[in-house]
Amino acid sequence: MKRCLSILLALAMLLALAACGGESGGDAAGADELVIWHDKEDAVIQALQDYLAQAAPELKITFEKKTSLTDSLKLVGNDPSAAPDLFIFAHDKIGVFAEMGILSPIGGLVDAAALEDMLPMTLDAATYKDTLYQLPLYFETLLFMYNQRYMLPDSVPATTGELLSYMQANTGRGRYGFVEQHSTAYYSAAWIHGFGGSIIDENGTPFPDAGAVKDALAYHLKFVRLMPGETEYNTVNTLFLEGKADATIGGPWMVPSAREAGIKLGIAPMPTVDATGMPLAPYSGVQGIHVLKFAAENKTEAVKELLAALADPAIGVSLALASGCAPANEKCYDDPQVAEDELVQAMRATAEIAVPMPNIPEMDVMWTVTGNLLTDVNLSGKDIDASFDAALAQANDLISAMK
Amino acid sequence: MKSRKRATLYSYAWSGPSLLLIGLMVVFPILYTAYISLTNMNVYHWFDFTIVGLDNYIRALFVFDSGFLSALLATILWTAMSMLFQLVIAFVLASLLNIQKLRFRKLYKTVLMFPWAMPGYVSILLWKTGIFNSQFGLLNQWMEKLGLAAARWLASDVSAFICCSIVNLWLALPFMIMIMDGALQSIDRSYYESALLDGANWLERTRSITVPAIRPIIAPAVIITIFTTFKQFDVVYLLTQQAGAKTGSGFHTILTYAYENAFITNNYGYSSAISIIIFVLLIAFSARYQLREEGDR
Structure with a gap:
């Protein structure tokens, strides 16, 4: 048996x-x-x-x-x-x-x-x-969203300078004027594009305009200091949905939960970078x-x-x-x-x-490289030039390792 | 003689299906990885890959740079610390569970097994958002109640190392407690009675009876746990290095380091070479540990 x-x-x-x-x-x-x-x-x-x-x-x-x-x-x-x-x-x-x-x-x-x-x-x-x-x-694509209960439609920032002023006036005591996933490549690409830079070009060259990327990082850092230390989706999303953040940059997938949470949601055009006159241009x-x-x-x-x-x-x-x-x-x-x-x-x-979003195979490694660069600058407080050089070296190594 | 041969054949025949399964699930992937490591299988040669010899191994050595060495040292420290705390805490808890006439023993045992029953992924993310999160986490809520400034617990190397170790302990302790508990129960009570008659105190009884008696029983569990801890990926990656949720900590184990510096390239030949090198490293550690164990006997 x-x-x-x-x-x-x-x-x-x-x-x-x-x-x-x-x-x-x-x-x-x-x-x-x-x-x-x-x-x-x-x-x-x-x-x-x-x-x-x-x-x-x-x-x-x-x-x-x-x-x-x-x-x-x-x-x-x-x-x-x-x-x-x-x-x-x-x-x-x-x-x-x-x-x-x-x-x-x-x-x-x-x-x-x-x-x-x-x-x-x-x-x-x-x-x-x-x-x-x-x-x-x-x-x-990402959108500039705001909670109309705290940010009135006529005070929606048209420029990044106005956004920074708004954040300075409305951040503190557990509240934030604006939050975003500041140290992830998908979100921060909008700032890099706003300075005329890019993460990778169509030929697979990483950070083709180094100056633009560094300028974007330095400028963006002013905003990051007024945002929470966590950069992940859940924290940012929850702060906005619980009414602890007045505005955010998020995807359309946030809209149903925002409406469910009873937020009077406003959607506005992306702010324009004062220094370049170009808008924050997110990935699509x-x-x-x-x-x-x-x-x-x-x-x-x-x-x-x-x-x-x-x-x-x-x-x-x-x-x-x-x-x-x-x-x-x-x-x-x-x-x-x-x-x-x-x-x-x-x-x-x-x-x-x-x-x-770039559709070349090399972009697969650039998500991690750019994420590391943003983390080093925004969360670890490392020097922008040194972090950029390290990221560029890592990008080149990884791209050559793909072949 | 004939019947002996027949018996041997029978035993192989009966264990055949299990050996086949083990071969398919354990041996085949290792051999296949070794084969792929000798090819140029990558995005550009996904289905038409060819043998390139040891090229990938030569390139892989470049990954073993200073970053890899510091990750290796961190991994050794992480493994040693985790093992030390696991053994001490599991021994104390298992000893407490073995106190004579302890009430609700089964309830305590069940509660202590809880972390084992939960999927690791869920547990780790619960710790991350529920305990360590700087905005909503329990630790910062306590800090606030005490009038202290909120901290980013996973942001620096040292605090991330400690937090990862705590989560790893929480996940790994049930296994060690269970093994330790079983080992303690297997010790003949008469040894302790004789020792008591000889006037031995608790420390002497532990040193001379308990530890030598449980050592051979817990040795396999310790070896298993050492390797599980050494090649730990989930805890460190999900708490500090997850794409889109990095915390700023530079703490890497060899696997999270290899993941960021090789596995994301979609170059399977190259990644396989790195996997095989890490595998050989682990086997070397294992052989060394086992030889030492045998020598001690």
């Missing part, structure tokens, strides 16, 4: 291991069956499903949520039996996947006329080495659909039909109404309901100044 049980248990374990292989899109499905991986919230996927059921009824589309989508794609991206046919993700990994050789250019899969109405910023973001790899659906993330090579070659018609449906402004409107996304298609903003949405319109306005 015991022997039988042992054999059964051993077989069960082996079967469990074998089952780990799973089955996904690619050659596991028919030519009109498409599997799409994503990491989006339910409202976005529901809007997509509802729309596609009407717009492309003959396609059998399955959406699969993956929490570590990029890692999974790195493992199985070239295995048609395990990989999806398409995936929805931000544009900043395009370079990595294109270099890995799993992404298909979408130029031949979507009508050029359908792309004419896309916001130029979104197409720039979706292009890597002059090739378009993503059909943009919507984009996100363009969410769109990417096609894997196997699907592009073996399910061409189905993929073309899907992309044609998703290039239509109607899906952009649905997404904007369902979850406050800012559509990539310019025509969506003509819709009366979208036109009335303050949040979506604010993002549309910020799109004019926002800088798409």
